[in-house]
Amino acid sequence: MADILTLRKFEALSPFEIKDELIKLAKDTSRTTQSAFLNAGRGNPNWIATTPREGFFLLGQFAISESKRVMEHPAGLGGMPQPKGIAARFNAWLKKHAESDGAEFLTAMVAFAVKTCGFEPDAFVHELVDSIIGDNYPVPDRMLVHNERIVHEYLMWAMCGKPRPAGKFDLYAVEGGTAAMCYIFKSLKANRLLHPGDTIALGTPIFTPYLEMTHLEDYALKVVHIRAPQENRFQFTDEEIKKLEDPKIKAFFIVNPGNPTGMALSKETIAKLTNLVRTKRPDLMLLTDDVYGTFVHDFRSLLGELPQNTIGVYSYSKYFGCTGWRLGVIAVHEDNIFDKMIAKLPDADVKALDKRYGALTLEPRKLKFVDRIVADSRDVALNHTAGLSLPQQVMMSLFSLAEMMDGEKKYQAACMEIVNRRAWAMIEGLGLADKLGPNPNYDAYYGLIDFEFWARKNIGDEAVEYLRRISIRSISPFAWPRLTASCCSTAAGSRRPTGRSACRWRICPMRPTKKLDAACGALRVAIGMRTRRQKLCPGREHARCGGPSWRGSSTSPRARRRFSSSWR
Ligand SMILES: Cc1ncc(COP(=O)(O)O)c(C=O)c1O
Numbered sequence: 344m345a346d347i348l349t350l351r352k353f354e355a356l357s358p359f360e361i362k363d364e365l366i367k368l369a370k371d372t373s374r375t376t377q378s379a380f381l382n383a384g385r386g387n388p389n390w391i392a393t394t395p396r397e398g399f400f401l402l403g404q405f406a407i408s409e410s411k412r413v414m415e416h417p418a419g420l421g422g423m424p425q426p427k428g429i430a431a432r433f434n435a436w437l438k439k440h441a442e443s444d445g446a447e448f449l450t451a452m453v454a455f456a457v458k459t460c461g462f463e464p465d466a467f468v469h470e471l472v473d474s475i476i477g478d479n480y481p482v483p484d485r486m487l488v489h490n491e492r493i494v495h496e497y498l499m500w501a502m503c504g505k506p507r508p509a510g511k512f513d514l515y516a517v518e519g520g521t522a523a524m525c526y527i528f529k530s531l532k533a534n535r536l537l538h539p540g541d542t543i544a545l546g547t548p549i550f551t552p553y554l555e556m557t558h559l560e561d562y563a564l565k566v567v568h569i570r571a572p573q574e575n576r577f578q579f580t581d582e583e584i585k586k587l588e589d590p591k592i593k594a595f596f597i598v599n600p601g602n603p604t605g606m607a608l609s610k611e612t613i614a615k616l617t618n619l620v621r622t623k624r625p626d627l628m629l630l631t632d633d634v635y636g637t638f639v640h641d642f643r644s645l646l647g648e649l650p651q652n653t654i655g656v657y658s659y660s661k662y663f664g665c666t667g668w669r670l671g672v673i674a675v676h677e678d679n680i681f682d683k684m685i686a687k688l689p690d691a692d693v694k695a696l697d698k699r700y701g702a703l704t705l706e707p708r709k710l711k712f713v714d715r716i717v718a719d720s721r722d723v724a725l726n727h728t729a730g731l732s733l734p735q736q737v738m739m740s741l742f743s744l745a746e747m748m749d750g751e752k753k754y755q756a757a758c759m760e761i762v763n764r765r766a767w768a769m770i771e772g773l774g775l776a777d778k779l780g781p782n783p784n785y786d787a788y789y790g791l792i793d794f795e796f797w798a799r800k801n802i803g804d805e806a807v808e809y810l811r812r813i814s815i816r817s818i819s820p821f822a823w824p825r826l827t828a829s830c831c832s833t834a835a836g837s838r839r840p841t842g843r844s845a846c847r848w849r850i851c852p853m854r855p856t857k858k859l860d861a862a863c864g865a866l867r868v869a870i871g872m873r874t875r876r877q878k879l880c881p882g883r884e885h886a887r888c889g890g891p892s893w894r895g896s897s898t899s900p901r902a903r904r905r906f907s908s909s910w911r
Contacts, residue, residue: 357555386602386789390761391664392754395741397445398452399475402737405436406472423479424472430464433472452744459747460492471740474733481730485717486516490740494672497743502633502657502674504643508650511677513713516731516739517720518669520634520658521552527630527654527673528556530716533699534685535692536628537593539563544587546571546579546597548604548791550632553596567592573791576782577606584615587624594628599644600635605789606782607639617648626680629653637662638759638786650676661788662758663742670731670739673716681712699723762787773797 356364372378406424409432413422430453437450457464470489473479481487486494491514498514499507517523531537542565545553557564567586571577587595600607608616620627629645629652636642636657646655655674660666675681685696686708693708700707703718703726710718721729731739746754766787770776773792799807 357551385666386661387666388661388664390758392662392742392745394445394448394754395663395738395745398448398741398745399445399738401440401443401445401449402471402741403475404440405433406475408436409472410476410478424469424476426465426469428465429472430468433468448745451748452741455748456489456493456744460489460496462489462492471737475737477733479733480728481733481736484726484728484730485714486514486730487733487736487740490516490736493740493743493747497747498646498655498657498672498674500747501637502642502644502655503647503650504641505647508647508676510650512646512650512655512674513677513711515673515675515713515717516736517671517673518731518735519660519666519671520632520656521671522669522720523656523658523671523673524552524556524632526716526720527656528562530712530719531594531628532562533719534681534696534712534715535688536681536684537562537564540565541593542567542589542591544569544592544595546595546599546601548577548601549596550598550602553598553632569595571601571604571606573793576784577601577604578609578612578784579615581615584612584619587616587619587627590624590626592627594630596630596632597645598632598634600633600639600642600784600786600788602635603789603791605635605786605791607636607642607784607786608645609784610643613643613645613648616645620649620652625652626684627652628680628684630656632656634658634661635786635788637755638762638788640759640783646674651679654681659739659742665738665742668735668738670735670742672739673713675711675713675716679712685712685715759787766790774801 407421409424409429410421413425415421433453434450437446440446453464453468456462456467467489470487474487474490485491494514494516495512498512515526517526532539537543540563543557544567545557547554547568547570554566556562557566567589569579569583569586571579571583586592597608620629629649631645631653633642633644633646633655634657636644638661644653644655646653653676655672657672657674659668659670663670688696697707700710700715700718700723703723704710717729718726749755767776769790769792770779795807795811798810
């Protein structure tokens, strides 16, 4: 009883607070037991993109030499790098440092960017050098000129897919997808596109901050859930899409591919949404967060399909293993419904916005929505010092260019191989490999496991009911019956060389009783966890771990289909 009371406290916490509590608990447990603590927490990948980073650090050395070329004071002061002739100097310097890591990449990168984007070499190299030094405020504040052009090209591949949408997107470089979300919410409200009390739709399941932000007193939005159920392989059903016909719903926010489902919108779902917007809801504002798009072949975002209605959010964090760099982008098409809706606001609102942005421009009504997001990100008054730091923007250029130069998509194949290998190790560990086939929309970065279903089938009703009663249900809705599993970090046991790594997820009972411990032991072993005492041996798990004798497979064929369909 005391355990249940303790657990009830968790219901008042946000999912991230619960996560912190569980980490504390797991650390304590690992100190007193033989279980190792592995954190699959935030979906932080455990690999990094090395080539563009090598380029970055070598470029920094050249930049310092350029600074000293202008002025070298014995007290350690340098000058500001100058553009004239800088591309030729860089080329010569790279030849001299040809043995250094990154030299080959940088040499090819400049030639590639000049050719692909039509850059003037001195202007491009000077932007890189001056920015990596970081001796100026960001100008233009929204994004550096060459960086914007490069990232635009990158996003055409990473988000838009085929066919390439016509026209151009205006980009705003921001501190990761996190900042993108904050800035967009803020500007939609400031520009009277969303008012407190308005209704928006969220494609669920969704990355939980979207659920939390909408309910903050700052926004106080009403939320309609557009569900992508497991039974429909995490695609929105027709009935759910139909809800969007309601004109009360002002905006629809989605994460694609999903977090936590790992599923990208299928071509059919995109076609249905496109049809809905074109025929019934041309006024529907869309926000798509496509952080995981690069883990799906031929990914196509709503940004590519419905560019006029869509605000795109992209983050470099996951694909390039650079969560610490804080690199993200907001994309708004030059021809978009947001600007048009602002122009049609009631007179009083237009006047209020004239006042809000009047200090920035003599013609505030001509200020684009994307530039309003930039201004709002610094509470308008500090707009002159807005913008992502310049060394960050250089790293963003180099990540984007490295991917664009990789014609054979070797880096993408390697990232996909890692997450898929881990996902399939887990599926094998669950004894499901023979029941599931690949799903081209699945990114393998996250996955939802219906452990209740699985345990009922593999351990038996009695064990499930016991687990539910004793502890886990009392911290619903976060833990039981679904746990999110991530295939991107060390938690997936990536160090085993055979490629058949055991996945390590743990259901953590608060104070294990003998019976509960035995049930969890069976579950742990059956999903492929190894402890020092237990070796994974498919088919003989129970005998090996000395777990309980429950082993029913009382599940109906319908329920079995339901579970396995989500993984195909
Ligand atoms: C869907 C989604 N959006 C945004 C973020 C934030 O990422 P970052 O701020 O590192 O770019 C995450 C991180 O997990 C995410 O899963």
